[in-house]
Amino acid sequence: MRDHSPKTRLVLEDVAKSFTNHLRGGIHLPVVRNVSFAVDAGEVVVLGGPSGVGKSSILRMIYGNYGVEAGHILMRGAAGDPFADLATASPREVGALRRTVVGYVSQFLRAIPRVSALDVVAEPLFARGVEPATARESAAVLLERLNLPAALYDLPPATFSGGEKQRVNIARGFLTDHPILLLDEPTASLDNANRDVVCELIAEKRQRGVAILGIFHDEEVRGRVASRIVDVSGFSAREKAA
Numbered sequence: 001m002r003d004h005s006p007k008t009r010l011v012l013e014d015v016a017k018s019f020t021n022h023l024r025g026g027i028h029l030p031v032v033r034n035v036s037f038a039v040d041a042g043e044v045v046v047l048g049g050p051s052g053v054g055k056s057s058i059l060r061m062i063y064g065n066y067g068v069e070a071g072h073i074l075m076r077g078a079a080g081d082p083f084a085d086l087a088t089a090s091p092r093e094v095g096a097l098r099r100t101v102v103g104y105v106s107q108f109l110r111a112i113p114r115v116s117a118l119d120v121v122a123e124p125l126f127a128r129g130v131e132p133a134t135a136r137e138s139a140a141v142l143l144e145r146l147n148l149p150a151a152l153y154d155l156p157p158a159t160f161s162g163g164e165k166q167r168v169n170i171a172r173g174f175l176t177d178h179p180i181l182l183l184d185e186p187t188a189s190l191d192n193a194n195r196d197v198v199c200e201l202i203a204e205k206r207q208r209g210v211a212i213l214g215i216f217h218d219e220e221v222r223g224r225v226a227s228r229i230v231d232v233s234g235f236s237a238r239e240k241a242a
């Protein structure tokens with residue numbers, strides 16, 4: 001392992017990913033290789049590059065949704081902690097890292113039937129043993145900041161609009177205090193007012209020393225939140241068109 005600053009929370013070392021399509025005669029689709037960068041506490045690193053270059057795949061590997069083909073994904077919650085390598089972690093270790101070290105706001109909310117919006121948001125706090133009334137109160141404060149009408153709190157989000165679902169998803173991801181936070185286009189279906197709220201929430205996390213890695217297609221949002229941009233084109237494993 002290379003040397004890292006005490007502030008470093010997330011390190012990718014020579015990470016590679018390709019997909020094999022077993023339904024189409026085992027076609028091999030290389031996506032990225034030699035992906036190497038680090039994210040420090042208090043930084044917002046934005047993944048850049050054209051559509052299909054592998055930005056979401058990188059986030060999914062870091063969260064353990066996609067297997068890591070080669071290299072290391074090192075993460076730790078605080079300066080003195082040893083790094084855990086997600087690339088070789090067991091499912092149980094991945095579960096523990098997700099509870100305490102790395103949070104993820106995906107593009108789409110996976111709504112659970114019959115569970116109210118308030119409980120969907122509060123659930124990560126329930127899982128940490130926070131008293132239900134206190135967890136729901138914190139969830140309501142965040143939903144109110146995100147302008148979700150109070151009339152919707154007790155309804156399951158399945159029938160909500162795209163922007164309403166996204167705000168429930170953001171509230172769920174931002175409610176906990178994970179030291180590393182992954183954001184996959186959190187502002188994609190939001191209006192200007194709510195985009196501003198998300199930018200503020202990101203700035204607050206950053207101030208508290210969270211290491212943030214995100215994808216933002218919206219140039220304005222990217223300009224407001226990014227402390228650094230990592231261009232994923234530099235790690236593309238595909239042949240360039242002549």
Ligand SMILES: Nc1ncnc2c1ncn2[C@@H]1O[C@H](COP(=O)(O)OP(=O)(O)OP(=O)(O)O)[C@@H](O)[C@H]1O
Pocket residue numbers: 019029031049050051052053054055056057058
């Ligand atoms: N589960 C999968 N199975 C097969 N191929 C996949 C899978 N996930 C991603 N890919 C392929 O990997 C490539 C990179 O996809 P990815 O979603 O990471 O790109 P991206 O840079 O995030 O794109 P966008 O900006 O359009 O969201 C694409 O060619 C995609 O088709």
